[in-house]
Amino acid sequence: MLKYNEPLSGHTSFRIGGPAYCWVEPENTEGILEAVSLARSKNKKFIVVGKGTNLLAGDEGFDGVIIHLAGDFEKIEEEGEGEIKAGASLGLAKLVKYAFNKSLCGCEFLAGIPGCLGGAIFMNAGVRNPENQSESIEIKDILLGADVLDLKCGKIKALSKKDIDFKYRASGLDGKIILGARLGLKKGRKEDIQARISAFNKRRGWLAEIGFPNAGSVFKNPGADKPAGMLIESCGLKGKRIGDAEISKVHANIIVNLGGATAKDVLGLIDLARAGVKRKFGIKLELELKLI
Numbered sequence: 001m002l003k004y005n006e007p008l009s010g011h012t013s014f015r016i017g018g019p020a021y022c023w024v025e026p027e028n029t030e031g032i033l034e035a036v037s038l039a040r041s042k043n044k045k046f047i048v049v050g051k052g053t054n055l056l057a058g059d060e061g062f063d064g065v066i067i068h069l070a071g072d073f074e075k076i077e078e079e080g081e082g083e084i085k086a087g088a089s090l091g092l093a094k095l096v097k098y099a100f101n102k103s104l105c106g107c108e109f110l111a112g113i114p115g116c117l118g119g120a121i122f123m124n125a126g127v128r129n130p131e132n133q134s135e136s137i138e139i140k141d142i143l144l145g146a147d148v149l150d151l152k153c154g155k156i157k158a159l160s161k162k163d164i165d166f167k168y169r170a171s172g173l174d175g176k177i178i179l180g181a182r183l184g185l186k187k188g189r190k191e192d193i194q195a196r197i198s199a200f201n202k203r204r205g206w207l208a209e210i211g212f213p214n215a216g217s218v219f220k221n222p223g224a225d226k227p228a229g230m231l232i233e234s235c236g237l238k239g240k241r242i243g244d245a246e247i248s249k250v251h252a253n254i255i256v257n258l259g260g261a262t263a264k265d266v267l268g269l270i271d272l273a274r275a276g277v278k279r280k281f282g283i284k285l286e287l288e289l290k291l292i
């Protein structure tokens, strides 16, 4: 599928973003290579987008080709004992459900994260452990390896976990398209798996109170004892509004779109939060959100 002048507001959880020059949904590796060639032949940039749940797309749109994997990249199968092979475009909720049906445990923490597998690996998505708040669980903890298309050489590479430079909300996989991954899970009892999913969901219950389109955490936490939301709230910025964008009254590290917010409005709030936290705490907040 290929669409020109496709509004990105329809492909981001923020519901913000002007048109992309071209939106392509390749169903296999050949399709990706064709999309890359199309971009190169028109002298345009290209990027891969998953479910758009950690993105802020500009009001002027993206003058390039956006690749959204589909077809083969949505597949999932059990490979060996406890090993799951899944495509990058598989939604995390579907992954958790599949594992539950197979009585496999280890990926329950992904239940409430709205992205897809490729986006989660690229971002090293994770949550706090509800049983031990000082501990994080991240997708790297269950990843065995990932197949990527290296755009430098145009070749598919099977990377093992040790080849990937995972950090807090980063994978160092820039310049590579994640095609799929192998995850290592363990056999468990369905009751226990369900109980863990419920525990993670319960901890995230406050997210339902946000009530407006958003893209999750705007900034990375500068430290476990210094959550970005707490720092921004301490600057008195909770509820601060520019246009139709607002620093959420529920959690100060989330910006919401009250209806007609523009990327410019959101960027204005990002600047305010950064300036406030720098002034008061001397801390430079780093974006978790990706800008396109």
Ligand SMILES: Cc1cc2nc3c(=O)[nH]c(=O)nc-3n(C[C@H](O)[C@H](O)[C@H](O)COP(=O)(O)OP(=O)(O)OC[C@H]3O[C@@H](n4cnc5c(N)ncnc54)[C@H](O)[C@@H]3O)c2cc1C
Pocket (backbone or CB within 6 Å): 013, 047, 048, 049, 050, 051, 052, 053, 054, 055, 069, 088, 112, 113, 114, 115, 116, 117, 118, 119, 120, 121, 122, 123, 124, 125, 126, 127, 173, 176, 177, 178, 179, 207, 214, 215, 216, 217, 290
């Ligand atoms: C309500 C809400 C709650 C959230 N909670 C959490 C949370 O608890 N923990 C957490 O970590 N995140 C959370 N997020 C953020 C987001 O859901 C995760 O980062 C998710 O993993 C992003 O996946 P995606 O498919 O939406 O990626 P996108 O937002 O589409 O893309 C994110 C980045 O990944 C890159 N990318 C995507 N797919 C590929 C690919 N196949 N190959 C190479 N690069 C790729 C994109 O280019 C972009 O740079 C939340 C977001 C929302 C809206």
